[in-house]
Amino acid sequence: MAHGRSESTTSDKSSTGPPPAYETTEANPRRTSSAAARAGRSFETLNENSPLLSPTNPQDESLIRRENIPENALDWADEEAQESKSVWYLFLLTLSIGGLQIAWSVELSNGSPYLLSLGMNKSLLALVWIAGPLSGTLVQPYIGIMSDNCRVSWGKRKPFMLVGATATMLSLIGLAWAREIVGGFLGLFGADSASDGVKVTTICFAILFVYILDFSINTVQAAIRAFIVDNAPTHQQEDANAWAGRITGVGNILGYLSGYINLPKYLWFLGHTQFQVLCAIASLALGSTVLVSSIFIRERDPRLEGAPADERGGVLSFFRQVFTSMKRLPPQVRKVCEVQFFNWIGWFPFLFYITTYIGQLYVNPYFEANPDLTQEEIRHIWEKATRVGTFALLIFAFTSFTSNMLLPFVIVPSYRAPEPLTPPTRTSFGHNRPSTPGTPGAMSASMTSFFPPTPSPESHSRLTRLLSALQIQWLTLRRAWLLSHILFAACMFSTFFITGTTAGTVLVGVIGLSWALTLWAPFALISAEISKRDAARRARNAGRGNGDDYDGQANGDSEDQAGVILGLHNVAIAAPQIIATLVSSAIFKMAQRDRGVAGDDSVGWVLRFGGVAALIAAYMTTRVGEEAKEKGEAGTEEEAEEFGVV
Numbered sequence: 001m002a003h004g005r006s007e008s009t010t011s012d013k014s015s016t017g018p019p020p021a022y023e024t025t026e027a028n029p030r031r032t033s034s035a036a037a038r039a040g041r042s043f044e045t046l047n048e049n050s051p052l053l054s055p056t057n058p059q060d061e062s063l064i065r066r067e068n069i070p071e072n073a074l075d076w077a078d079e080e081a082q083e084s085k086s087v088w089y090l091f092l093l094t095l096s097i098g099g100l101q102i103a104w105s106v107e108l109s110n111g112s113p114y115l116l117s118l119g120m121n122k123s124l125l126a127l128v129w130i131a132g133p134l135s136g137t138l139v140q141p142y143i144g145i146m147s148d149n150c151r152v153s154w155g156k157r158k159p160f161m162l163v164g165a166t167a168t169m170l171s172l173i174g175l176a177w178a179r180e181i182v183g184g185f186l187g188l189f190g191a192d193s194a195s196d197g198v199k200v201t202t203i204c205f206a207i208l209f210v211y212i213l214d215f216s217i218n219t220v221q222a223a224i225r226a227f228i229v230d231n232a233p234t235h236q237q238e239d240a241n242a243w244a245g246r247i248t249g250v251g252n253i254l255g256y257l258s259g260y261i262n263l264p265k266y267l268w269f270l271g272h273t274q275f276q277v278l279c280a281i282a283s284l285a286l287g288s289t290v291l292v293s294s295i296f297i298r299e300r301d302p303r304l305e306g307a308p309a310d311e312r313g314g315v316l317s318f319f320r321q322v323f324t325s326m327k328r329l330p331p332q333v334r335k336v337c338e339v340q341f342f343n344w345i346g347w348f349p350f351l352f353y354i355t356t357y358i359g360q361l362y363v364n365p366y367f368e369a370n371p372d373l374t375q376e377e378i379r380h381i382w383e384k385a386t387r388v389g390t391f392a393l394l395i396f397a398f399t400s401f402t403s404n405m406l407l408p409f410v411i412v413p414s415y416r417a418p419e420p421l422t423p424p425t426r427t428s429f430g431h432n433r434p435s436t437p438g439t440p441g442a443m444s445a446s447m448t449s450f451f452p453p454t455p456s457p458e459s460h461s462r463l464t465r466l467l468s469a470l471q472i473q474w475l476t477l478r479r480a481w482l483l484s485h486i487l488f489a490a491c492m493f494s495t496f497f498i499t500g501t502t503a504g505t506v507l508v509g510v511i512g513l514s515w516a517l518t519l520w521a522p523f524a525l526i527s528a529e530i531s532k533r534d535a536a537r538r539a540r541n542a543g544r545g546n547g548d549d550y551d552g553q554a555n556g557d558s559e560d561q562a563g564v565i566l567g568l569h570n571v572a573i574a575a576p577q578i579i580a581t582l583v584s585s586a587i588f589k590m591a592q593r594d595r596g597v598a599g600d601d602s603v604g605w606v607l608r609f610g611g612v613a614a615l616i617a618a619y620m621t622t623r624v625g626e627e628a629k630e631k632g633e634a635g636t637e638e639e640a641e642e643f644g645v646v
Helices: 029-039 058-063 071-076 078-082 087-117 122-128 131-148 158-176 178-187 196-231 234-260 274-296 315-327 331-369 375-410 457-469 477-496 501-544 562-591 602-621 627-634 637-642
Strands: 472-476
Touching (some): 087 122, 087 158, 087 196, 087 331, 087 375, 131 158, 158 178, 158 274, 196 234, 196 562, 331 477, 331 501, 331 562, 472 477
């Protein structure tokens, strides 16, 4: 049930209405007075429209008055956005990122071996993969700005999610069937499918669809990330991003497990090769998950925000807005982006070449014993090697998923979950429904929803204390992220001593712990900052009331919304990958050997280069402030406490 802030309310039980902030008046009068002074308004109690949450108590409707509020602001009450969501809501909110990750895992684990099988060399391959960071640098900020300015009635982000998912599905199919499409088309003119001309044309066609695929994936990814931030309350941003990490882990497992199985043997109707079947599965997974999230999660109506702040289009306007937004990034977001710059110089080589690295360890004994293998025999051995490398990534995905499940229980959250002001109600799924924030509790709202419903508040309190006891008090999210960089660097340098696939697979599995934090920590830190700012902006705008446009820009606000900030964060992820790509290409040019020759350690040197970048990222992480220390930058202590900052 969503309670609004009010300076004076009526109730059949007491003349004192609900407190204006998250705590009761007696618990924190200082916060009450400061919040009331800032708010100067009241909100109608709103029911959560999601079918996953139970309706509010009709008797509570009398608690809040409906005066001095713009009509449209009632649907935009900040308290609705800050109401704790159930675990099922967070699951459906983040489900689409699982389908996206299956598509990513197919490209990451099988893209390089597939392109090499077309006749591409490693040096050219490294330049082809520049499509990913290039599209991430340009597409995600652009989509972020476009979606922030979108005024479609069914949401800002959903149009871009659906269009991007459709384009991704088509590009996956085009890439997987590149040889058949080019060979079939040129065959109409009498061209030999085995000729060099057809081979070169096929490579060019595949490169084109790699670029289309990466631009499409970045479109849907930008929309999904902003979708999650927009629809999760501030105090559950860490929970939402933890769920995104878990579902990403499931997507990785399914993607890599599919790559390890001989799919054409069982799913021959989806394609004749492993890569074709994988792309078909990825397309179905992405389309279905995006559709489910779009249907069951209701976005706020963006038309209530008024006209976009800047409706001018064009390339110059885009770059001008990007540079302006970069200058006014919040300090905490800026520091996280600096870490990500070096972090992803290290991760890019691992994600794109680790399958080839494990495969090289597998083929070395065969090539040493049989130096005169035919090209067909070499291709057959490398197909087996690719499946061995995919199995290592499967172990990596299991480790990452397990870490994503367990880490939230041991890491101290930056934002405390609210305790209910009234006894919790039951949802149709049997769990106690979180209520509107009260006094900050010890655990997040969705954390306790992993467990069966408890019969009484006392039992719920005991469960909360038990879960709190599992936390390592010094281990904050920032410190865990710092340790993950050090672990990743140590693993990269250990490639000096790895000579077999078993040791290589164990190494890749250990790195899954670092990957879990990479998927969680930076997004949680940035998302919480964005959500906190957005909630404050909506509160200010609604408080201006009576005839004003419900638009922060019209009233002088200059803060950017989730889309553009997340887009700039992705620039910090994607732009350094261009550096990693160029360095990798240079290393391959100097160190690589022929495809059928044993002892090629060029990928190993690329991974070690990534380890150096990870050490720099670890140092940069020490400059990121803990949330409790950063709260002073956003305003007073009372303002920080209002959003549940620890």
